[in-house]
Amino acid sequence: MNLLRIFFWILYLSPTPLLAQICGFSTVKNADIERYTEGYVSHFLQSNVQQRTIARIPVVVHVVWNSGFENISDAQIQSQIEALNRDFRKRNTVNPVFSRFAVDCEIEFCLAQRDTNGNPTTGIVRRQTNYANIGSEYFDTSSRKRIYYTSKGGSTAWNPQKYLNIWVCSINVLYGFASSPAKALERPEEDGVVVDYRVFGTTGSLREGRQNGRLTVHEIGHYFNLLHIWGSDSTCVDDDEVTDTPVQASPHEGCPVDLVKSCNNSLDYFRNYMDYTNDDCMSFFTAGQKARMWATLTGFRANLISSNVCDPVSVQTVNKPIFEVFPNPAQTELTVIFKNQIASESKTIQLLDCFGRIVLEKRNYTVQGIPSRDGVFNLSLNDCPNGFYWLSIQVNNQNIVKKVVIQK
């Protein structure tokens, strides 16, 4: 029996009903990542967050098409980016029964404006392939899929440390699948999200019930280390590792008319993005899910946040600030000196803790009311406990992030 047949037998024997198999995500965990996540989440949920910078995720979309109608328009791609920003910023309407559980995840997405060589790009790669349903095609016995490799008829990922790679193509049976951080550790060249072209975006020729771009929201939830809301099987033991989502037996489809319960809970969260309900039904992430995603954003996927590939190339070449930060590690004071600053430039320097909270901020440093001409910023660290921090330096709409350590 070849591996493909074994795979389908495992699917067939899975306690999760086959009928609902729209997402090919399989739970893979890494002990180190889970340990970090657990510690981060408990602090995140206890802390009284006042202010946090929005995480901005650069996206590259690979459209890999066989028939012309699979080569979706730029407008369809843009509509998906807008749908992501709507849902991850909670700009959508949430059903009143569930609205009290819904949070703004403070994550936004943008199409990359710089490619891996620093040249201008639209953030969209288009390739024609000889393979129909390339999203389902394997090319070796270790279950590697063609979609991830240009040499095999797909499209090779851009550096997954800097970009969220999304492949849009034809997939047989499934609507999409994604790599968790644990899976990405094993196979970084396949890190990202794969979505069927008929469920991607909010415009174009889309499947009934999949016209709001939510399948991609769901898959990106997996990419940030969220599990299915019912766990990985139909027992009431296995769960999604999130404390504020009730234990739930199995997925829901369509959109239940009545409130439904299972596993002795008070309510199944069938409108959550990590269930299997229709696009116009699913509508929220919880605070616990947000914490788990931010654990990924500050841990395994931290490089995504400091990536500057969404800024246009023209910005990079004009007055790129050159500066020194010292000492690092620091004890009582941190100094930032700009080497090529212009006195009229607007500058903001923020020190963020590992939860993304702003703990110190300085704008256009002044000496006795006179704007500093030598570009020296001194930050007093007396109130900052030991740990890792991010120094965010914004000069004329450019943003540069640097990791610093406080060790007293």
Ligand SMILES: [Zn+2]
């Ligand atoms: Zn899924």
